[in-house]
Amino acid sequence: MIKKSVTVIFIFFCFFGFSQKIINKNIESEILETTRNVKIYLPQGYEKDSIKNYPLAVVFDAEYLLDAYIGNSVLFAAKDKAPKQIIVGISMSKTRKKDTYFDVNTGNLTADNIAFYQFVKDEVIFYMESNFRTSPFISLVGEGTSANLITHYLSENKPFINSYICINPTFSDFVGQQFQSYNLQKFLKEDNTFYLYTNNASSFSSKKQTKISELQNGLASLELKNFNVINDTIKTSSSVSAISEAIPRALTNVFEIYSAISKDEFNKNIKDLSPIDAIAYLENKYLEIEFLFGSNLGIRERDIYAVEKIVIEKENGDHLREFGRMILKLFPTSPLGDYYIGRYYESGKQIKKALKQYKIGYGKMDPTDPNSDAFYENILRLGGM
Known part of the structure; x- marks a missing residue:
C-alpha cells in the first residue's frame, strides 16, 4: 500500500x-x-x-x-x-x-x-x-x-x-x-x-x-x-x-530494449554467448534504440561492464580489440573503448600500441574522474618498459 x-x-x-x-x-x-x-x-x-x-x-x-x-x-x-x-x-x-x-x-x-x-x-x-x-x-x-x-x-x-x-x-x-x-x-x-x-x-x-x-x-x-x-x-x-x-x-x-541490461536480460540473452556474439548483441541493442526511439545514448557504462567479463574471460580475451572498437563506434568520447584496445595490445606484448591507446583514453578523461588515476598508472607502467 x-x-x-x-x-x-x-x-x-x-x-x-x-x-x-x-x-x-x-x-x-x-x-x-x-x-x-x-x-x-x-x-x-x-x-x-x-x-x-x-x-x-x-x-x-x-x-x-x-x-x-x-x-x-x-x-x-x-x-x-x-x-x-x-x-x-x-x-x-x-x-x-x-x-x-x-x-x-x-x-x-x-x-x-x-x-x-x-x-x-x-x-x-x-x-x-x-x-x-x-x-x-x-x-x-x-x-x-x-x-x-x-x-x-x-x-x-x-x-x-x-x-x-x-x-x-x-x-x-x-x-x-x-x-x-x-x-x-x-x-x-x-x-x-x-x-x-x-x-x-x-x-x-x-x-x-x-x-x-x-x-x-x-x-x-x-x-x-x-x-x-x-x-x-x-x-x-x-x-x-x-x-x-x-x-x-x-x-x-x-520499452524493455531501451533499459540498461538487467540481470534477467543478461541471463536470458547474453551469458552463454561467445565474445563476438555478445559484442554484436550490445551493438545491436544500441543501434536499435537509436533507430526506434531517436535516442543516441552513446552506450551505458554499466552495459559495457555487463559484457566485459565474457569478452575478457572467454577465448583468451582475443576479442578485446573488437570490443573496444564497437564502443568507440557508438560512444567515441568514452575512454573505455581506448582502454580495451590498449589492453588487447598489451596482452599481445605490443607495448607501443598499447601505450598510445591508453594515452588517447586518458586524454578524454576529466582529471577529477576517480578512474583517471588508473589510466595514468597504465601509462606510467608501460612508459617505463
Missing part, C-alpha cells in the same frame, strides 16, 4: 511539472467533417534540442487516460527505463460508440468507427509527424472499446504502429476470427520491432475474462521473433485500479 501511495504522489507532482507543456490543438477533420481537439505533450528539453527525435504515443480516451500515461512516461524516463515521448491525447465524442465500438452482430467496425480509425491514421498521426520531431516508433494506447479499435490497426498490410497497448479491452464475440484475419505472420517481413499488450483482470465479469483469456491463449502460441505478445493478468477489485496498474506494466515491456 505504501509503495502504491508513493507512486501516486510522484505522478501527482509530475502533473504539475508537465502542466505547462500541454498544447491544445483543434484539427479540422475532413474525414469526420468536424473539428476535434487534441492535447499534445512535449517532453522536457524538447525546445532546447533541435535535433533529437522522440517516440510518439497516441492516447485514446484522453479525458481520463492522458494524465496517467504522461505521469508514467515522465517517471519511466526519469528512471532511464524508457525514452522521453511526445504524447497526443484524443478525447472521445460525447456519443462514445460513434468513435470506438463495433457491430455486435459481426464484430466489424461501424462506418463511424472506420471514420475515426482513419482520422487517427491519416490526420492525427500525419499532423504529429509533420509538425513535431517524432521517431519511427509509434504507440497506440486505449481502454475498453478503444482498445478493441486499436487491434484493428493490426490489419494494415504495411504495419506502421510499433506498440498496441490495449487496456481492459472490450472485445466482440468474433475477436478470435478477427485476429486470424490479420495475418500476423506478415510482421516477420518487417525490419522492425512490434509489441501487443493486453490485460485481463479479476474484476471483470466472467464472460469478459473468458473472452480475453481465450484470445491470450491463442496469442501465446505465436512464435514471431519481432512481434512481442504481452499477455497480462491483473488481480484487482476494480477496472479503474486495473488501468493504473496496466500502464506501467505495459511500458515496462514495450
Whole structure:
C-alpha cells in the first residue's frame, strides 16, 4: 500500500511539472467533417534540442487516460527505463460508440468507427509527424472499446504502429476470427520491432475474462521473433485500479530494449554467448534504440561492464580489440573503448600500441574522474618498459 501511495504522489507532482507543456490543438477533420481537439505533450528539453527525435504515443480516451500515461512516461524516463515521448491525447465524442465500438452482430467496425480509425491514421498521426520531431516508433494506447479499435490497426498490410497497448479491452464475440484475419505472420517481413499488450483482470465479469483469456491463449502460441505478445493478468477489485496498474506494466515491456541490461536480460540473452556474439548483441541493442526511439545514448557504462567479463574471460580475451572498437563506434568520447584496445595490445606484448591507446583514453578523461588515476598508472607502467 505504501509503495502504491508513493507512486501516486510522484505522478501527482509530475502533473504539475508537465502542466505547462500541454498544447491544445483543434484539427479540422475532413474525414469526420468536424473539428476535434487534441492535447499534445512535449517532453522536457524538447525546445532546447533541435535535433533529437522522440517516440510518439497516441492516447485514446484522453479525458481520463492522458494524465496517467504522461505521469508514467515522465517517471519511466526519469528512471532511464524508457525514452522521453511526445504524447497526443484524443478525447472521445460525447456519443462514445460513434468513435470506438463495433457491430455486435459481426464484430466489424461501424462506418463511424472506420471514420475515426482513419482520422487517427491519416490526420492525427500525419499532423504529429509533420509538425513535431517524432521517431519511427509509434504507440497506440486505449481502454475498453478503444482498445478493441486499436487491434484493428493490426490489419494494415504495411504495419506502421510499433506498440498496441490495449487496456481492459472490450472485445466482440468474433475477436478470435478477427485476429486470424490479420495475418500476423506478415510482421516477420518487417525490419522492425512490434509489441501487443493486453490485460485481463479479476474484476471483470466472467464472460469478459473468458473472452480475453481465450484470445491470450491463442496469442501465446505465436512464435514471431519481432512481434512481442504481452499477455497480462491483473488481480484487482476494480477496472479503474486495473488501468493504473496496466500502464506501467505495459511500458515496462514495450520499452524493455531501451533499459540498461538487467540481470534477467543478461541471463536470458547474453551469458552463454561467445565474445563476438555478445559484442554484436550490445551493438545491436544500441543501434536499435537509436533507430526506434531517436535516442543516441552513446552506450551505458554499466552495459559495457555487463559484457566485459565474457569478452575478457572467454577465448583468451582475443576479442578485446573488437570490443573496444564497437564502443568507440557508438560512444567515441568514452575512454573505455581506448582502454580495451590498449589492453588487447598489451596482452599481445605490443607495448607501443598499447601505450598510445591508453594515452588517447586518458586524454578524454576529466582529471577529477576517480578512474583517471588508473589510466595514468597504465601509462606510467608501460612508459617505463
